[in-house]
Structures are given as C-alpha cells and as structure tokens.
Amino acid sequence: MTKSKSFLYYLVKPFKHKSTRESQDEELEQIAAQEQKIFKIETLISATKNFHPDNKLGEGGYGPVFKGKLEDGREIAVKKLSQSSKQGKKEFNNEAKLLARVQHRNVVNLLGYCGNPEKLLVYEYVVHESLDKLLFKNKEVLDWKRRYDIIRGVARGLLYLHEDSHDRIIHRDIKASNILLDEKWIPKIADFGMARLYPEDQTHINTRVAGTNGYMAPEYVMHGTLSVKADVYSFGVLILELISGQKNSTFNPDPEYQNLLDWAYKLYKKGKSLEILESKLASSADPDQVSASIQIGLLCTQSDPKQRPTMRNVCIMLTKKPGTLDEPNRPGIPGTRYRRSHRPATSSSTAGTSGASSSHSSTATATATATATNTSTTMAASTTYRSAFVAPHSRSSAAGSSGQGGSHSVPHRNPRGPVYIDSRSDPHGKRPMENQD
Numbered sequence: 076m077t078k079s080k081s082f083l084y085y086l087v088k089p090f091k092h093k094s095t096r097e098s099q100d101e102e103l104e105q106i107a108a109q110e111q112k113i114f115k116i117e118t119l120i121s122a123t124k125n126f127h128p129d130n131k132l133g134e135g136g137y138g139p140v141f142k143g144k145l146e147d148g149r150e151i152a153v154k155k156l157s158q159s160s161k162q163g164k165k166e167f168n169n170e171a172k173l174l175a176r177v178q179h180r181n182v183v184n185l186l187g188y189c190g191n192p193e194k195l196l197v198y199e200y201v202v203h204e205s206l207d208k209l210l211f212k213n214k215e216v217l218d219w220k221r222r223y224d225i226i227r228g229v230a231r232g233l234l235y236l237h238e239d240s241h242d243r244i245i246h247r248d249i250k251a252s253n254i255l256l257d258e259k260w261i262p263k264i265a266d267f268g269m270a271r272l273y274p275e276d277q278t279h280i281n282t283r284v285a286g287t288n289g290y291m292a293p294e295y296v297m298h299g300t301l302s303v304k305a306d307v308y309s310f311g312v313l314i315l316e317l318i319s320g321q322k323n324s325t326f327n328p329d330p331e332y333q334n335l336l337d338w339a340y341k342l343y344k345k346g347k348s349l350e351i352l353e354s355k356l357a358s359s360a361d362p363d364q365v366s367a368s369i370q371i372g373l374l375c376t377q378s379d380p381k382q383r384p385t386m387r388n389v390c391i392m393l394t395k396k397p398g399t400l401d402e403p404n405r406p407g408i409p410g411t412r413y414r415r416s417h418r419p420a421t422s423s424s425t426a427g428t429s430g431a432s433s434s435h436s437s438t439a440t441a442t443a444t445a446t447a448t449n450t451s452t453t454m455a456a457s458t459t460y461r462s463a464f465v466a467p468h469s470r471s472s473a474a475g476s477s478g479q480g481g482s483h484s485v486p487h488r489n490p491r492g493p494v495y496i497d498s499r500s501d502p503h504g505k506r507p508m509e510n511q512d
C-alpha cells in the first residue's frame with residue numbers, strides 16, 4: 076500500500092470494528108507515524124520542564140494540560156492522560172483520531188501524539204487559552220466585537236465539522252472551556268474526546284449520554300438521541316453566555332427564572348431581550364447584532380431539535396437583521412418533558428429568512444406550561460449538586476447505572492421523572508463517555 080493509500084485506509088476504516096484497546100492503540104500509532112506526528116517523551120519532558128507545575132494550564136476530564144516550548148521555538152500545549160483514568164484512555168484515542176482528520180481555522184490544531192510510556196496529546200498553544208477563563212473571570216478583554224467574532228467563528232467551525240469535514244462530526248461538548256482564543260482572538264474549537272462520527276445517511280444516532288451540565292440538549296440527555304442538533308443547542312447556550320456573561324449551569328439571579336435560557340426567552344417575549352446584555356458591553360455593542368444574536372441563541376436552544384436551525388442556517392442568519400429572523404419557541408431544558416410543537420419546521424430549513432411568524436401553537440404552550448412546572452425542581456437539583464440527567468428507560472439507565480457512574484456519579488431514581496446523577500465529585504459538572512455504542 077502506498078503511503079497516501081494506507082493513510083486513507085485508516086481514515087475510512089470505521090472505529091467500531093476495532094476489537095481491542097491494543098489494536099486501537101496500534102492503529103493510532105500507525106496513523107501518527109504516517110503523518111510524522113509522533114513526539115518522543117524526552118522532547119515533551121524537555122519542552123514542559125518535566126511537566127513543572129508552573130507550566131500547568133489547567134486540568135480537564137482526562138488529566139492536566141501543560142504549556143511547553145519546542146526546540147524550534149514553537150509553543151505547545153501538552154495534554155497528559157491521567158494514569159488512573161480508564162475513561163480518559165478512550166477519549167484520548169478518540170480525540171487523537173478525530174483531530175487527525177480535521178483542519179480548519181476555527182478548530183484547534185493537533186500537532187502530534189506520544190503513546191509511550193505515557194499518553195500525551197500535543198497541540199499548538201493557543202495564546203489566550205480558553206474562553207471560560209475570560210468570559211467568567213477576566214471579562215475586561217472581551218468587548219462586544221470580540222464576542223460577536225467568537226460567535227461567528229465558532230459557528231463556522233461547527234458548520235465545518237457537521238457538513239464540510241471528511242466525515243460528519245458531532246462534537247458533543249461545545250462549551251466555553253472548549254473554545255480557545257488565539258493571538259488575534261480567533262476562536263478554535265477544542266477537546267474532541269467525546270466527539271462522534273455521524274453517518275451521512277442517518278438523521279440521528281442513539282448513544283450513551285456524555286457532556287457537560289448546562290450545555291446538553293434535552294432530547295440527548297433524556298433519550299440519548301444524538302444528532303448535529305445537540306451541538307446546535309450547546310452553541311445556542313454559548314451564544315447566550317457570551318452576551319450575558321452569565322454561566323447557564325450556575326445562573327440564579329431570580330427565582331422567577333429557571334435558568335439563563337428561560338430568562339433570555341421571557342425577556343425576549345416582553346420585547347426586552349437587550350436587558351440580558353452584560354452591562355459593561357453597553358458602550359461597545361451594536362444593538363442590531365446583539366438582538367439578532369439573542370434570537371439566534373433562542374432558535375438554537377428550542378426544545379424541539381427539528382425546530383433548531385442547522386449550523387449552515389445559523390451562519391446565514393448571522394448576516395441578517397433581527398426583524399428578518401423566525402420567532403423562537405420556548406427553550407428546552409434538560410429534565411423537563413419536551414414535545415414537538417405543530418409548527419412546521421420551516422425556520423430550521425430556510426435559513427430563518429421567512430420573517431417573524433406568529434408565536435406558539437397550542438401544543439407548544441402546553442409544553443411550555445409543563446416545562447415551567449417541572450423545571451424548578453430539576454434545575455434546583457442541577458445547581459446545587461451539578462447534576463446531570465439521564466432518561467429512566469433502559470438504554471439510558473444502563474448508561475447511568477454502575478458502569479456509567481464510576482467515581483463520577485451516583486444515580487438515583489425519581490419515579491415520575493428523569494434519573495438524577497449526582498456528579499458532585501466531578502469538578503467539571505461533566506458526564507463521562509462510556510463504551511460507545
């Protein structure tokens with residue numbers, strides 16, 4: 076086999092046919108070798124000054140991340156798989172293989188990999204690091220223009236993953252800490268540990284639930300139904316966080332509002348959506364861009380995935396004025412029942428240009444009532460315990476039972492509602508990826 080042919084072979088070979096972890100490791104080694112992407116452990120020890128604590132950038136679900144400098148001067152970020160993390164090994168292989176396939180200005184660049192004696196992933200160092208550090212802590216540097224550019228950049232990156240890359244990829248963990256900002260403030264989507272390939276001929280796949288509280292779409296949390304629309308939902312949450320400077324998972328300004336989405340939606344319905352804008356952005360913000368972005372955020376987080384726009388539509392909508400966008404229905408909130416409204420899904424398939432339609436069908440209103448009633452309990456649990464929710468039926472409860480939990484979670488059942496996973500032990504409010512099905 077020629078080099079290019081054999082590389083292609085590894086790219087198209089479906090992941091699920093690999094039988095053992097060893098064979099996956101071997102395959103990864105081969106891909107990395109062919110791409111000349113293998114780093115020696117000595118190189119990385121030297122680059123990070125033996126993984127010195129002063130060089131630690133942060134710690135994610137599968138281990139610490141260190142800053143380093145290669146001999147040729149390139150700055151790198153090195154993700155070290157924690158020895159104890161069985162879960163992390165799977166995510167590590169997943170991330171290495173998926174990132175080897177993608178190249179886009181809004182997706183982080185994987186420089187290489189070290190498999191022995193430790194497992195390490197090597198990325199380009201992205202100067203301003205992750206968006207969460209700036210958005211929720213050091214807010215001063217993020218004026219409106221930067222935030223709007225981040226919204227547009229992440230939208231383009233997601234469109235690429237969903238439609239324009241080699242394979243369709245669902246990221247599954249879009250959130251502020253997985254968006255890195257480079258020296259020109261260009262956003263880069265990072266952390267592909269939980270990403271899934273998505274066959275073109277399927278509208279969705281059923282899978283175990285993994286993701287982060289506050290960003291996971293309700294149909295995914297409750298039924299394990301995964302489609303590109305789950306990423307669209309997370310992206311909608313991210314838009315509203317960027318505009319308000321508030322974190323959805325810890326949002327609690329007023330008991331009248333169950334979460335950030337509910338707050339944004341209720342103000343939107345009163346014609347006061349601009350009130351969610353973080354006050355320090357008032358002088359730099361363009362009201363039309365803010366209004367349109369809020370409306371797009373709400374369209375993306377609608378409870379019915381079919382009503383949510385595709386990322387292609389989102390990119391088109393981001394060039395439009397707010398008055399030309401569709402009316403969003405009530406946002407979906409994990410842990411509450413969602414039902415499809417009878418409104419035809421025109422908004423999601425027409426780039427949102429059909430003008431403001433009348434608001435809700437009666438079904439949607441009924442859903443809204445159910446949502447409002449159920450949410451106060453579930454979101455309170457979420458805020459206090461950083462809980463995630465999985466459906467009580469067999470597939471998802473399998474995911475939420477002993478295998479799922481590990482050190483992360485202790486599920487308990489509510490006979491009338493979803494299963495709650497107490498993830499207090501997980502500082503990231505994150506549900507891990509188990510064996511992929």
Ligand SMILES: Nc1ncnc2c1ncn2[C@@H]1O[C@H](COP(=O)(O)OP(=O)(O)OP(=O)(O)O)[C@@H](O)[C@H]1O
Nearest residue numbers: 132133134135136140152198200201204205252503
């Ligand atoms: N390429 C990079 N350049 C600069 N900083 C990075 C890079 N990759 C990661 N980091 C920093 O390391 C931190 C940890 O990253 P990591 O992706 O492992 O976890 P996370 O996204 O914070 O959490 P989780 O694993 O729960 O999603 C990030 O918040 C970021 O600040």
